[in-house]
Structures are given as structure tokens and as C-alpha cells.
Amino acid sequence: MGSTFFPVILSGGSGTRLWPISRSYSPKQLETLFGDASLLVHTARRLRAHPGAGPVNILCSSRYGQRIVDQLEADGLNWSTLIEEPMGRDTAAAAGIAASWARATHGDEAVVVLLPADHYVDDLNAFHDALTKAVEAAAHGRIALIGITPDGPNTGYGYIRREQDKLDGLTCYPIRAFVEKPDLTKARAYVESGDYLWNSGIYAMRADVFLEELVRYEPKIAQGVAAAFDGRTVTDRSGRQILRFSADQFSAIPKTSIDYAVAERTHKGAVARGHFPWSDIGNWQSLRELTADPETGNSLKGQVVLHNSRECLVYGHNKPIAVVGLEKVTVVDTEDALLVCADDSVQSVKDVHTILAEEANACALHRSGDLDGALIRHRAWASDWLMRQAFPRWASDGIDPRHGGSVETLDEAGRPATDAPTRCRVQARQIYAYAKALELGWSGAAPILEGLVSFYTTNCRGEQGGYIYATHPDGTPADETIDTYDQAFSLFAFAWAYKATGDLRFRKLGEEAFSFLEEHLDHPQGGYREGVDVGGPRRANPHMHLLEAGLAWADLHGEERGLRLANEMVGLYKERFRVDGVLREYFEDDLSPILSHDNDALTEIMPGHLYEWSWLLKEYERVTGTPAPSPAVPIAFAEQFGHVKTLGLVADAIGADGRQAEGATSRLWPQTEFIRWHLSFGSAPQKLAALAMLDRMKEAFLFEGEAKAGLWRDQLRADGTIIKNVSPASTFYHLVGCLTVPDLILSRPRS
Known part of the structure; x- marks a missing residue:
């Protein structure tokens, strides 16, 4: 048995006794409390210096996995595996997951060392000596702890009572008992006896031995760990691995400490005596x-x-x-x-x-101005809201129980409007939403996605091949108008369904949708008609969503037709859709902008679309490598004039001169476009402004409480009163797009 071991640094706690330096989403182990680095980095440095240690591995909350990686790499520290817990289940579960990883990666007899990330250790040689003793005992089948020789009575630590004689052939002692934090009198007696050591919480153990003991003493924890580990997903990052777990499976693991679950009950325990200055920095006094x-x-x-x-x-x-x-x-x-x-x-x-x-x-939760901490907090919320509230809500109440397909709205009690027609664009948008759900690893996504696709392709397709405007709940046509806006969303939905499933039928459906667009909706004066036999002014909005669809096909699948469509839409934006650099909404048949009209709505500017177009233009640059028109002017116009001051929210519409009507309103969807734009392309202060907007959006629009989980209001007046208290299904597309930008949620790869 060799001396190599595989260290796993445990970095899941929040260290709230050190508030206000330590916060829920910026815990003490990531803070620099002494020296030139965080506690976590100091721990990794100590391990790097040990000759028997393999590369560092981290087990942490998914809230701040990336921040940990950033700190390690900035310090030049090598790491091998990042194990992200969706929520804390205490140290017994953490140890079980770490042992399962070590066994799967390095074999049954791999020795794994568990170390808290937030300890102070002085005298590196003495620490390494104690660690080597513990690893040696672990290699011989023991579950070994490092016990610290007390330098005085301390009532803040647990104690380990050792036996007098060492284990045969080893330099560790058998454990007689674990003792809870004592009062001062008992602590003094423990120190005077010489038989008691502080419990450091640093463990060394063979993977197979610990898992066998976990089965013996805590079979429910062992079963939960096995199920969660079997359901893991693995991302490869330049030869390193990131492990993630299903929140549903992980939350089912019973919650208890490794001490209670195994260490205090096993007959295989051992303690290596450590003679070095040590502290768990558990409070301000200890620091x-x-x-x-x-x-x-x-x-x-x-x-x-x-x-x-x-x-x-x-x-x-x-x-x-x-x-x-x-x-x-x-x-x-x-x-x-x-x-x-x-x-x-x-x-x-x-x-x-x-x-x-x-x-x-x-x-x-996090420090003011701390972008990393703020992102961690909002990332945790976004993941929880999507995976535990919104996706389940709209997969149950949002699907017509009699005929399948999405309903148009849910009321504030979650009751669907099952007797009202549903626009077919809603079906397409929900296909996108549940394709993203599948990408993110939500367990119920696949059948919902398939049901939505089946309803959409069976009932929403017109006789000529395009997609109609609306159906009745039973799938019969309610409005057979062929609107270009709806064709854009058919293309977009099929691109994402193809990406999520790899099913070639979606490629065929996409090709058919491209062909219908080109053959039936091409306009001789540029761009596309409003629809088949649809009159009235022409709109920029369908062209924006055609840009979105074209980019999806070009980016996700390398589709040349998608690239051509995106190029054409950007050209129209550049040459036809702007007046003085600002997007207009409505146009004459020759795409000249409508600058005055008896109907004020035809000359209004929609700030939400300014943010949405700007985001798409930057995405165009990313996908194609080709410069797009600068979004500086429309963004500046939206920031200056496009917000309802009384609400701190983006307005639905403003005049071309920037003036807001007296009855200004705010819908939910423009807020999502503000957030997505600034989180994707903003500076650090702009990202913080986006997160502040996310907080306002949650407070103003999203319902709280389990009974209303995953629901939202649609629209508010400037005084904050509610205009529409229903949840339009069509808004889910905006919410999913906003809450899945890289800063907010890390897409979970398919296993």
C-alpha cells in the first residue's frame, strides 16, 4: 500500500459567526482573514507541499464553485475535480460522495483525505507528519482523524479521548470516545490528563472502508449517496472534471455529520496526534x-x-x-x-x-458592491426558481389535461384557462423552455417536450405548411392566419428541440419551416411580409425574432440558412429599422418608418425591444465574428427615457421624443430583457444594476409561497397597482432566456 492520497477540501459552510465579513454567498473560507490569500487557498497550499498528495479536489456548494476555481487558478494551484453539491446535507453525505468519487476514479483502496477549507495551521512540517500518520492508518483499513494536542482548555471544540497505547504497527491511537464541547472545568481536566485531543475534523480513510461502514451504520444515507452519485453528470474542463447532482436526489439524503453517522460508532477509528498550532477560526475571538x-x-x-x-x-x-x-x-x-x-x-x-x-x-447574503457574492446569491435563486418552481408548475398546471399542449394563461391560483384558445406561438415558446429544461437536467423535461411538440406539429400546422395563429383547446383551428411572427418561433423552437434531443426530425421540421418562409413570405421590398394575406403596417418585431431563430440555427447547428437569415436581418436593422440610431416598431410597405400617425401606438418606441435587439446584435457578433451596428445609442435612449421612475422598472412604451404617457405601464417581459442585456454585456456596476433589477422584478411580479410557486403577474401601473394578475405562458420564454445567461446559471451537460 502506497503513501499517495487524494485530498478533498470541504468548502460547503457559510461561517456566519464571522459575519459581516463572512456572508451566506461569500463565506469565510473565500475571504482573506490573514496573510496574502483566502483560507481555502492556504489549505490548498499546505496540501501541495505534501509529497504524497495528489492534485487538490474540492467539494463545495454549487453556489460558489466557479469562485473557488478562480481563486485556485489565480494562485497557480493545480486542481483535479470540483464536486458541486446542490445543497448542503452535512458531512456524512459529503464524505460519502467524496469516497464514492475516489472509488470510481482511483479504485476501492484509494485513500481520500477530507479537510475543512477554513482552518488555520502553523508549523507545516508537523502538520504533514500528522497527515502522513493518518494516511498510513487509513491505508491499513482505519478511519483516521487528526487530533490536535491542546495548548489550553477550550470550550469551543469537541474532544477525542485516545487510548494509551498505539495501534499495532501504526503510529496512531485507537479512539476510546468522542466528547462534545465541554464546560471550562471539564476542558481543564481533559488537558491535564493528556489523553484528550481537539477534534480537527480532518479525516483519512480508504474509500471502500468508509462506504462499508456507512452502509453498516447509516444505510439510508448510504442509499441516498449511491443514488445521487449514480445520477451525477460530469463536465470535462481541459482534463479536469466538474461533478454535479440532481437536486431532487441530493435533497433525499438524510442530513447528519460524519462524526455521528460513522466515526463515533465504528470499531475502525484511529487518531493521529498532531503537535502544531491550529484553529478552526470559528468566531471573532478565535481570529x-x-x-x-x-x-x-x-x-x-x-x-x-x-x-x-x-x-x-x-x-x-x-x-x-x-x-x-x-x-x-x-x-x-x-x-x-x-x-x-x-x-x-x-x-x-x-x-x-x-x-x-x-x-x-x-x-x-453578500457584501455591497461584491459582484461575485451577488451573482452567487442570484444564481442559487435562479436555479431553484426554474428547477423547483417554474418548470414543475408549467409542466403540470400549464398543460391542458384533456388534449395536451400548453394553456394560454394561469391565474394566481394556478388554474389554467382551459376553455380559451391558445396562440400557437405559445406552444413554440414552451417547446424552447422545456428544451432548455432538458439541457439543464430537469428530470421531467423529456415527456413534456415531446407532448408539446406532438400537439404543435399535429394541430398548429396549416394546410400550406406554415404555422397558424391559434387553436382551440382540443386542437381544432381557432384562427388560421399565417403570421410571420409565428413562423419565426417555429424555427426557433425546432432549433432548440434539435439541440436538446439530437432528434433528426427537428432538423427536417426546421428545413421545412425555412422553405415555407422563403417561398411564401419573402417581400419584394426587403424582409418578410406580415403573413400570408395579412395587411396593415409592417413590424420590426417579427424580423427580430427571425434574427433570433437564424442565430439559433447558425450557432447550435452550423446551419447556413440560419446564417443567411441572420445576416439579412442585421442588414435590415442597420439600413431600414432605425431613425437617428433608435429602433422604430412600425413601417410602411416599403419599410420606410411611420413617423406620425393618428394612432400613437404606431410611433411609440418599446424600450424592452431596444434591449432585446441589442442583445441579439452582440450575439450576432459572437456567432459570426462580424461586427454589428453598435447598440450604444438605443441602450442610452432606453436608459435615459425608458424606465418608469416611480417603479424603477422598464416601461412598456414611450414616445419617440422620450416622453412617457401619463398612464405609463410596465409588463414583466421588458425587465427580463434589461437584465439579460446587462448581465451578458455590462460592466461590473451594470451587472450589479441588473441584479438589483432582478430583485425588483421578483418583488413586483413573481408570486411568493408554495401555492403560487412558478407564477407571475403580467403588468403594473406606474403607481404599482396591478393591471393583469394572470401569468401568460408566453412570458416564460423571456424568463428562461434571462435566467439562463452564463452569469446566472451553469448549463448542466447531458450525461
Whole structure:
């Protein structure tokens, strides 16, 4: 048995006793509390220096996996595997997942070492010596812990009572008992006896041994771990792997610690004695003790003036802080929160964090101006809302139970409008939504997608081959108009269904849709007709969605017809659709813009479309490598004039001169386009503005509570009163597009 081991750093906690530096989405292990790097990076450095350690592996919350990778790579640290938990299930589950990974990757007898990411360790040689002893014991079939020789009584740590004699042939001791955090009297007795060690939480164990013990003592946890691990998906990243799990399967794992589940019950336990300075940095007092001036006991950072004060920790941010006549007090000032706490109450800081989090106070979650932390918080929300609320809601209540196909709307109780006709574009948009759901790994997506496609291709296709405007719930035609807008969404839906499934019938359907567009809707004066035998002014909007569809086919499938369509639409935008650089909505038959009309709606500008077109133009540049017209003017116009000031939301429409009508309104969908634009192409302050808009959108439009999960309001007046309290199914397409930009959700690859 060799000395190589495979380290897994556990980085799942949020460290709320160190609030306000540590936040839910920016935990202490990712913060620099001492030295030149985060606690996580210090841990990885210690492992890199051990001759027996393989490359670092990380088991962490999916909230901040990318941030961990960024920190490791910025420090030049090699990593092998990132194991992302969709939610925390405590350390027994984490250890089971890590052991399952080690066995699958390196074999049954692979020794895995579990180390918390947030510990302080001094004396590297002594740490390595203890780690080597634990690994040696693990290789001989033991579940080994490192126990720290106490330097004094401490009531904040659990203790391990060792036996007197070492195990035969090993340098570790058998474990007699685990002891909970003692009172001061007992802690003193433990230290004086010499038989007790602090429980460091650093484990070494063979993969097969730990999994066998987990089955023996906690079979339900073992079963849950096995099911979650079997359902994992693996992404390869330049020879490294990222493991992700089904939230449904992972949440079914019972939640308990590795100590309770296995370590306190197994007969295979062992403890390696460690003689080195160590702390779990569990609160502000422990951090002060590590960093304090030896004469005064004070730990200071920032512009701090102390007078007649001892044993204080004072961290400033951007202003002087004076402390006079105090002892054993913590003062931590950040850009958005201030903590003042007596040493004997440091354990209660987590209670303050809990109160703030329950009040949805952002300072409990991430620091003001901290883009990474804000993205982590919103990414977690976006994933939860889509995967646990919206996709399930619209797959159940949003599907007509008698005939299949999507309903047009749901009311605020989730009741479908099953007797009303449904526009066929809604079916196409829902096909896109559930193709994305399949891509993201939502387990119920495949049958919903197939049912939507079946209803759409059976009932929405007209006699000439295009797709009609609307059907009755039973699939019979309600309006057989062939509108170009609807043809754009047929192309878009088939592109995404083909991408999600690889089913060649969607390619054939897409080819047929391209042919219908070219043969029946081409306009002699450029662009496309409004539809077959459809009169009235021409619109830019169908052409925008044709650009979207063309880009989908070009980007996802390398389709030349898609590229030609996208090129044509960008040319029209550049040459015909703008006046003074700003998009217009309605046009004469020759595509000259309608600049004045008795009907004000024909001259209005829609800020949501300014953001939507701008996003598509940047996507065109990405897909084709060809410069597109700059979005600077339309974005500046939308930012200056296109928001309802009383709501802080994007307006539905404004005048061509930028004026808003007295009865200005805001629908949900324009907010999604603002968010998508700024998250995709904005600066850091613009991304923060997008996330602030996401918070306003959630508060103004999305329903709360389990009974209304996955539902939304459609439209508000400028005074905040509700105009439409129903959830149009067509808006789901906008929400899915917004909430699946790379900054908000990482697409889960198909296994």
C-alpha cells in the first residue's frame, strides 16, 4: 500500500459567526482573514507541499464553485475535480460522495483525505507528519482523524479521548470516545490528563472502508449517496472534471455529520496526534487570538485608534474608528454593515445573521458592491426558481389535461384557462423552455417536450405548411392566419428541440419551416411580409425574432440558412429599422418608418425591444465574428427615457421624443430583457444594476409561497397597482432566456 492520497477540501459552510465579513454567498473560507490569500487557498497550499498528495479536489456548494476555481487558478494551484453539491446535507453525505468519487476514479483502496477549507495551521512540517500518520492508518483499513494536542482548555471544540497505547504497527491511537464541547472545568481536566485531543475534523480513510461502514451504520444515507452519485453528470474542463447532482436526489439524503453517522460508532477509528498550532477560526475571538499583538492582545485593521483598550479586534473599512476604554470587544465595519460585540457573545453573531437573512436583508447574503457574492446569491435563486418552481408548475398546471399542449394563461391560483384558445406561438415558446429544461437536467423535461411538440406539429400546422395563429383547446383551428411572427418561433423552437434531443426530425421540421418562409413570405421590398394575406403596417418585431431563430440555427447547428437569415436581418436593422440610431416598431410597405400617425401606438418606441435587439446584435457578433451596428445609442435612449421612475422598472412604451404617457405601464417581459442585456454585456456596476433589477422584478411580479410557486403577474401601473394578475405562458420564454445567461446559471451537460 502506497503513501499517495487524494485530498478533498470541504468548502460547503457559510461561517456566519464571522459575519459581516463572512456572508451566506461569500463565506469565510473565500475571504482573506490573514496573510496574502483566502483560507481555502492556504489549505490548498499546505496540501501541495505534501509529497504524497495528489492534485487538490474540492467539494463545495454549487453556489460558489466557479469562485473557488478562480481563486485556485489565480494562485497557480493545480486542481483535479470540483464536486458541486446542490445543497448542503452535512458531512456524512459529503464524505460519502467524496469516497464514492475516489472509488470510481482511483479504485476501492484509494485513500481520500477530507479537510475543512477554513482552518488555520502553523508549523507545516508537523502538520504533514500528522497527515502522513493518518494516511498510513487509513491505508491499513482505519478511519483516521487528526487530533490536535491542546495548548489550553477550550470550550469551543469537541474532544477525542485516545487510548494509551498505539495501534499495532501504526503510529496512531485507537479512539476510546468522542466528547462534545465541554464546560471550562471539564476542558481543564481533559488537558491535564493528556489523553484528550481537539477534534480537527480532518479525516483519512480508504474509500471502500468508509462506504462499508456507512452502509453498516447509516444505510439510508448510504442509499441516498449511491443514488445521487449514480445520477451525477460530469463536465470535462481541459482534463479536469466538474461533478454535479440532481437536486431532487441530493435533497433525499438524510442530513447528519460524519462524526455521528460513522466515526463515533465504528470499531475502525484511529487518531493521529498532531503537535502544531491550529484553529478552526470559528468566531471573532478565535481570529483575534491568532492575529493579536502579543503585548496588548489587540488585532487591528484599517484606520483604528485605540485608547486604554485591550484584547479588542477592530477592523475598519473606509473611515477612522476610535475605541476608548474597552476590553474584549469586537468591532467590524464593512461597506454595508457594522458589528459591535462582546467576546462572551461571539457565538451569538450567527443569530444576528439568521435574523437578517430571515428579513431578506442583502447584507446577510453578500457584501455591497461584491459582484461575485451577488451573482452567487442570484444564481442559487435562479436555479431553484426554474428547477423547483417554474418548470414543475408549467409542466403540470400549464398543460391542458384533456388534449395536451400548453394553456394560454394561469391565474394566481394556478388554474389554467382551459376553455380559451391558445396562440400557437405559445406552444413554440414552451417547446424552447422545456428544451432548455432538458439541457439543464430537469428530470421531467423529456415527456413534456415531446407532448408539446406532438400537439404543435399535429394541430398548429396549416394546410400550406406554415404555422397558424391559434387553436382551440382540443386542437381544432381557432384562427388560421399565417403570421410571420409565428413562423419565426417555429424555427426557433425546432432549433432548440434539435439541440436538446439530437432528434433528426427537428432538423427536417426546421428545413421545412425555412422553405415555407422563403417561398411564401419573402417581400419584394426587403424582409418578410406580415403573413400570408395579412395587411396593415409592417413590424420590426417579427424580423427580430427571425434574427433570433437564424442565430439559433447558425450557432447550435452550423446551419447556413440560419446564417443567411441572420445576416439579412442585421442588414435590415442597420439600413431600414432605425431613425437617428433608435429602433422604430412600425413601417410602411416599403419599410420606410411611420413617423406620425393618428394612432400613437404606431410611433411609440418599446424600450424592452431596444434591449432585446441589442442583445441579439452582440450575439450576432459572437456567432459570426462580424461586427454589428453598435447598440450604444438605443441602450442610452432606453436608459435615459425608458424606465418608469416611480417603479424603477422598464416601461412598456414611450414616445419617440422620450416622453412617457401619463398612464405609463410596465409588463414583466421588458425587465427580463434589461437584465439579460446587462448581465451578458455590462460592466461590473451594470451587472450589479441588473441584479438589483432582478430583485425588483421578483418583488413586483413573481408570486411568493408554495401555492403560487412558478407564477407571475403580467403588468403594473406606474403607481404599482396591478393591471393583469394572470401569468401568460408566453412570458416564460423571456424568463428562461434571462435566467439562463452564463452569469446566472451553469448549463448542466447531458450525461
